[in-house]
Amino acid sequence: MNIKRVTSQDVADAAGVSRTTVSLVLNNTPNAQISEETRQRVITTARSLGYVPDAAARALVSRRAQIIGLVMARSHYHIASDAFLPQTLEGLLDVAHQNGMRLLIDIVEPQHQKEAYLQLVRAKHIDGLILSGPRLDDEALTLLDDENFPIVLIGRLPGDRYYSVDVDNRSAARNAVEHLIKLGHRRIACITNASPEYSAAAERLAGYREALEACGLAYDQNLVRYGDFSSKSGYQQMKQIILSGAEFSAVFAASDEVAYGVNAALVEQDLHSPEKTALIGFDDLPMSAYINPPLTTVRVPATELARRAGNLLVQILEGEQPEQKVQLLETHLILRHSCNLGKSMLS
Amino acid sequence: MNIKRVTSQDVADAAGVSRTTVSLVLNNTPNAQISEETRQRVITTARSLGYVPDAAARALVSRRAQIIGLVMARSHYHIASDAFLPQTLEGLLDVAHQNGMRLLIDIVEPQHQKEAYLQLVRAKHIDGLILSGPRLDDEALTLLDDENFPIVLIGRLPGDRYYSVDVDNRSAARNAVEHLIKLGHRRIACITNASPEYSAAAERLAGYREALEACGLAYDQNLVRYGDFSSKSGYQQMKQIILSGAEFSAVFAASDEVAYGVNAALVEQDLHSPEKTALIGFDDLPMSAYINPPLTTVRVPATELARRAGNLLVQILEGEQPEQKVQLLETHLILRHSCNLGKSMLS
DNA sequence: ACGTGTTAGTAACACGTGTTAGTAATATAG
DNA sequence: CTATATTACTAACACGTGTTACTAACACGT
Numbered sequence: 001m002n003i004k005r006v007t008s009q010d011v012a013d014a015a016g017v018s019r020t021t022v023s024l025v026l027n028n029t030p031n032a033q034i035s036e037e038t039r040q041r042v043i044t045t046a047r048s049l050g051y052v053p054d055a056a057a058r059a060l061v062s063r064r065a066q067i068i069g070l071v072m073a074r075s076h077y078h079i080a081s082d083a084f085l086p087q088t089l090e091g092l093l094d095v096a097h098q099n100g101m102r103l104l105i106d107i108v109e110p111q112h113q114k115e116a117y118l119q120l121v122r123a124k125h126i127d128g129l130i131l132s133g134p135r136l137d138d139e140a141l142t143l144l145d146d147e148n149f150p151i152v153l154i155g156r157l158p159g160d161r162y163y164s165v166d167v168d169n170r171s172a173a174r175n176a177v178e179h180l181i182k183l184g185h186r187r188i189a190c191i192t193n194a195s196p197e198y199s200a201a202a203e204r205l206a207g208y209r210e211a212l213e214a215c216g217l218a219y220d221q222n223l224v225r226y227g228d229f230s231s232k233s234g235y236q237q238m239k240q241i242i243l244s245g246a247e248f249s250a251v252f253a254a255s256d257e258v259a260y261g262v263n264a265a266l267v268e269q270d271l272h273s274p275e276k277t278a279l280i281g282f283d284d285l286p287m288s289a290y291i292n293p294p295l296t297t298v299r300v301p302a303t304e305l306a307r308r309a310g311n312l313l314v315q316i317l318e319g320e321q322p323e324q325k326v327q328l329l330e331t332h333l334i335l336r337h338s339c340n341l342g343k344s345m346l347s
Numbered sequence: 348m349n350i351k352r353v354t355s356q357d358v359a360d361a362a363g364v365s366r367t368t369v370s371l372v373l374n375n376t377p378n379a380q381i382s383e384e385t386r387q388r389v390i391t392t393a394r395s396l397g398y399v400p401d402a403a404a405r406a407l408v409s410r411r412a413q414i415i416g417l418v419m420a421r422s423h424y425h426i427a428s429d430a431f432l433p434q435t436l437e438g439l440l441d442v443a444h445q446n447g448m449r450l451l452i453d454i455v456e457p458q459h460q461k462e463a464y465l466q467l468v469r470a471k472h473i474d475g476l477i478l479s480g481p482r483l484d485d486e487a488l489t490l491l492d493d494e495n496f497p498i499v500l501i502g503r504l505p506g507d508r509y510y511s512v513d514v515d516n517r518s519a520a521r522n523a524v525e526h527l528i529k530l531g532h533r534r535i536a537c538i539t540n541a542s543p544e545y546s547a548a549a550e551r552l553a554g555y556r557e558a559l560e561a562c563g564l565a566y567d568q569n570l571v572r573y574g575d576f577s578s579k580s581g582y583q584q585m586k587q588i589i590l591s592g593a594e595f596s597a598v599f600a601a602s603d604e605v606a607y608g609v610n611a612a613l614v615e616q617d618l619h620s621p622e623k624t625a626l627i628g629f630d631d632l633p634m635s636a637y638i639n640p641p642l643t644t645v646r647v648p649a650t651e652l653a654r655r656a657g658n659l660l661v662q663i664l665e666g667e668q669p670e671q672k673v674q675l676l677e678t679h680l681i682l683r684h685s686c687n688l689g690k691s692m693l694s
Numbered sequence: 695a696c697g698t699g700t701t702a703g704t705a706a707c708a709c710g711t712g713t714t715a716g717t718a719a720t721a722t723a724g
Numbered sequence: 725c726t727a728t729a730t731t732a733c734t735a736a737c738a739c740g741t742g743t744t745a746c747t748a749a750c751a752c753g754t
Binding site for chain 4: 352354355356366367369370371374376400401403404405406407408409
Binding site: 005006050051052053054055056057059060065067076077079080081082083085086087089090093094102103104105106107118119122123124125230231232234235257260261263264267272286287289290291292293294302303 | 352353397399400401402403404406407412414423424426427428429430432433434436437440441449450451452453454465466469470471472577578579581582604607608610611614619633634636637638639640641649650
């Protein structure tokens with residue numbers, strides 16, 4: 001049998017007060033004149049009836065749904081290979097819980113951008129939006145900004161128009177590639193983490209190029225391929241370079257997920273790291289310390305990025321206008337076995 | 348400047364009709380008597396004003412929020428290492444989109460179960476709940492069922508009280524371990540994917556035991572350790588077995604994530620697979636084909652599980668009472684390099 | 695001309711909550 | 725004793741939508 005829902009009227013009836021009194025008591029409304037005896041009676045009654053206010057009614061009257069929207073700007077079939085996602089969710093669920101909010105997740109596929117954003121936002125399903133992995137070609141995002149809808153990026157877009165939390169992808173990538181150069185590598189291949197429309201992919205590739213240029217090394221188009229989020233794409237693209245006959249002694253894979261696939265191609269073609277090829281990833285996913293060989297990689301504090309972005313959004317929702325548009329968190333080069341011949345280092 | 352939200356009254360004013368007419372037109376209400384000319388005028392006006400109905404108002408009046416809740420019954424810090432999660436999300440986002448619904452995600456930590464479920468459900472934030480990774484000690488779930496709240500498990504609980512979509516963990520694990528036995532292994536270690544409160548962990552361990560018993564092999568407590576979702580726990584527990592001096596020639600790791608850590612411990616202690624130790628995982632995460640060595644594992648169709656569960660929930664929400672309480676999807680043993688010495692097979 | 699049915703709308707109500715202005719009773723000060 | 729302030733509540737309104745019952749106008753049949 002369906003149990004009838006409990007409304008504030010039910011609580012009022014049972015406690016012998018008005019609905020207004022129930023509301024004033026349970027919300028601890030400032031300046032409400034309610035006797036302590038009535039207050040306790042209402043609280044006890046509400047608890048014993050198991051009363052929980054209806055989210056929709058509250059959202060309607062308060063103009064706030066108490067829901068944070070996490071939107072990923074990518075295609076449907078890229079979700080399954082997003083190993084970054086669990087950490088992002090952990091950070092955002094933290095923030096949501098701490099602020100009595102909920103977390104709604106959605107994807108916006110490139111071909112449906114404008115429509116999807118507007119529907120989500122105009123329906124007032126969410127109070128604010130965190131966009132993970134922004135794309136350079138995201139025109140619909142400006143529409144939302146024009147409507148003053150609260151947005152925070154996990155990532156960054158040129159011009160720094162939006163509140164953003166990111167790492168410095170360019171200099172971190174540059175740093176990683178410079179490390180390979182310091183190890184003596186002069187022919188360094190690069191498999192990107194995604195196609196160039198994604199701002200992080202563009203930045204990491206730019207960092208790779210800067211490191212080469214800074215050391216007077218020529219950029220060789222034949223040593224660069226575009227990955228597509230997944231290990232599989234890393235494998236496929238690495239294999240293409242290998243089969244092309246282009247020579248290299250090291251690889252910068254611009255995400256750990258892609259690096260796993262790169263590693264598989266290297267092993268399969270007897271170019272395994274670290275003995276024959278040095279390999280660096282980007283992200284430091286939790287499992288990267290445990291693959292074989294343990295992956296040298298750039299640590300991106302994914303959970304903290306999400307936590308910061310979440311807190312920033314909450315600030316904006318509370319009417320604050322934080323001065324700092326962009327927060328850059330630090331990355332660290334994590335040295336493991338995949339690009340040195342020393343003893344395995346698990347950390 | 349904040350753009351004023353567009354309400355159905357705005358559309359009505361601009362089209363010269365009543366709000367009721369706007370509603371009847373835009374919802375294609377059966378039996379509504381509206382002339383085609385008026386109908387078109389309303390549709391055109393609504394579109395040009397960018398009208399999107401307010402989700403809260405609709406939820407309040409219709410008793411439906413159009414939101415699916417995905418709840419994970421685990422601790423906070425287990426989220427980041429849930430490599431299964433992206434595939435689950437892909438499947439559920441599919442279903443949500445196809446049904447004009449949204450997906451809200453939350454965790455219910457073991458120590459806050461009752462409170463957290465009731466708040467989420469009674470606030471009517473979500474229309475129905477998909478619980479991923481059910482625990483045997485989840486008492487609060489029965490409260491929801493008693494209130495007839497729509498629930499579907501990705502996984503299963505004893506007694507089959509709830510609608511569930513799962514794989515047969517027990518026989519799949521048994522099958523995997525039997526495979527190791529067929530390869531000649533007689534000392535087989537087992538690292539579970541999680542603690543025994545999780546029903547899948549209990550089932551996979553039971554399958555391991557059944558395989559041993561069926562072949563007249565003794566169960567050896569010293570060869571069994573409990574993992575805790577992460578690669579790290581797999582590494583730590585495998586290492587403990589190794590350091591204990593217990594002999595084994597094969598390992599059944601009851602999830603791929605845990606298997607990655609097991610593999611790291613094997614490599615570090617010079618017991619690497621496949622040459623010295625055979626290793627089988629469970630899940631066939633996308634990256635398992637690309638680690639070194641490529642992992643023999645049980646393929647669990649994670650995205651399809653989620654899709655099925657989502658569709659089942661939608662059926663229930665639409666008033667149907669599907670006859671079949673439990674849907675079991677097939678698993679397959681995927682043979683790769685980690686437990687045979689043949690040529691690497693990427694698939 | 696009158697009665698009935700059909701068409702094309704609309705007024706009113708409901709959903710459950712939070713807020714504001716109003717009111718009755720009591721206490722206090724002059 | 726009267727006027728004012730304080731206390732402790734409540735009625736009414738608002739939020740934006742969907743549904744139901746109602747109504748005016750027109751058409752048709754007798």
